[in-house]
Amino acid sequence: MDQDWIEHRRGMDGELLGWMSPTEEGFIVIDLLGRPRTDVVDWLTAEEALESMGIGYLADPYELRLDSGEWLRVRITEISTDKITVKKDDWGALGAPQLNYSLAFPATDELRALR
Known part of the structure; x- marks a missing residue:
């Protein structure tokens, strides 16, 4: 910031x-x-x-570009001026493994609104 x-x-x-x-x-x-x-x-x-x-807009689905170049559907779980945390979108499934990713703030083009 x-x-x-x-x-x-x-x-x-x-x-x-x-x-x-x-x-x-x-x-x-x-x-x-x-x-x-x-x-x-x-x-x-x-x-x-x-x-x-x-x-x-923070509740909308997003996509995260992984190191492999693939895009993963994610949801924003936390935002601060220190970091942005997203998790793989599991559609609310109970017991689904939690895959979290910590991103730098401000967000780069590795995070985009789902198209």
Whole structure:
């Protein structure tokens, strides 16, 4: 996480929605995965973008590129500015082996939304 990033929290419960990265021309919206989500926008537009984005995208299925080059369907289980943890999507099967992967923050292109 860049030290210049400005946190934006949801007003009703204080949930962190992401950050605004200042530039000379305005701000770039950064999501909770540490990825830029807008071009340069003004402060109000950045806040609106973070509010409309919310955090629901974290519950979506993702794909993780393994060292073999194959893509594995995963779910995000934990996010912090230190690391991102994902696990193999087991569709909630009880007793399924837990395969967890620890990724660097911000996320790289090894993690992508399931297409």
